[in-house]
Amino acid sequence: MRTVKTITTQDHLLHVVETNLVNDKRTCLNDDGSNLSLSSELSVFIVEGSENVFSQDGVGDWILRGSATGPVWSIAQPNVVPGSVATSTTEICIVFVPKETAAIENTPGPSYIQDADVMNLDRESFVDVGGVVLDKQVDPNTFDDNDTPIDEQVTDDIVFE
Amino acid sequence: MASMYVTKDQSSLYLTGIIEDGDQLQYNWSLSKSYTLIIAKGSASITDSSSSVHSRDAIGLYRVAPNEELNLTSTSAQCIVICPFLLSDDTTMNELFTDASTLTSLRNSSSYLINTTDLVATKTTDTLTSVSGNLVFSLADLDSAVLGGLSI
Numbered sequence: 570m571r572t573v574k575t576i577t578t579q580d581h582l583l584h585v586v587e588t589n590l591v592n593d594k595r596t597c598l599n600d601d602g603s604n605l606s607l608s609s610e611l612s613v614f615i616v617e618g619s620e621n622v623f624s625q626d627g628v629g630d631w632i633l634r635g636s637a638t639g640p641v642w643s644i645a646q647p648n649v650v651p652g653s654v655a656t657s658t659t660e661i662c663i664v665f666v667p668k669e670t671a672a673i674e675n676t677p678g679p680s681y682i683q684d685a686d687v688m689n690l691d692r693e694s695f696v697d698v699g700g701v702v703l704d705k706q707v708d709p710n711t712f713d714d715n716d717t718p719i720d721e722q723v724t725d726d727i728v729f730e
Numbered sequence: 731m732a733s734m735y736v737t738k739d740q741s742s743l744y745l746t747g748i749i750e751d752g753d754q755l756q757y758n759w760s761l762s763k764s765y766t767l768i769i770a771k772g773s774a775s776i777t778d779s780s781s782s783v784h785s786r787d788a789i790g791l792y793r794v795a796p797n798e799e800l801n802l803t804s805t806s807a808q809c810i811v812i813c814p815f816l817l818s819d820d821t822t823m824n825e826l827f828t829d830a831s832t833l834t835s836l837r838n839s840s841s842y843l844i845n846t847t848d849l850v851a852t853k854t855t856d857t858l859t860s861v862s863g864n865l866v867f868s869l870a871d872l873d874s875a876v877l878g879g880l881s882i
Binding site for chain 2: 574576578579580581583585609610611613614616617622624625632634635637638639640641642643644645648650651652653661663665667668669672691693696718
């Protein structure tokens, strides 16, 4: 199972992504569940755990490109359809989205981000704007693009001040 | 000493510290605006200017107040902390970089300031490591790290 928790900070939106099963899948998704590429770079810090890194080729086949083991920085590239599969029982990542209007609008994320009006939240508070739970395991060597329904949990709580 | 990695992407600058148990990381500078300290792994205690101690466990957040220098001690075998800054924030960037030419080069560079491996979907750094001992990270150290990384 993979959980995503989103928190706003002074200048960034943080997605804290934690998987607790080997072979948990990670992609960027459109609202309709289809895979998509990023429009700009996105930094991800893999705190611990390991993953196999995939991207789609020109005909939509997933190609294994290598692996990464934390702690490392991983900068997702624009105009590539990315995917990864956890190869350790626990993997924890932090995704950094700049708190700038264009970046928020152009970076794929759970729908609660649009509802939270992130740009107008108090800069000095850390606000928990929501979470998502996903459950999908795939073959770590071949990938699989079957996606499951998203269970969103909107909280909008201030977690620290 | 503890290790400090300086990296960037198109929009942000990241200071990543890796500190071993009992070792200290200090910033001997402060900013006029608050900024975020993320405890990404392990745990830490932060001592502010009034000598109050704030404990945080991963994944935890701490607000470094305006005009406060960071003074942090790792309270776990390995503590990893990250401070992200927006490159577009003129106030903060001008305080971090007193040499305007360094800031201009930083903003215009496509370098990540660190060696990466190309995995097509991502550019991934080597595993970050720590060494034992305390570290005082100065603005001169930041300037050197950026200038050294621009050619990577």
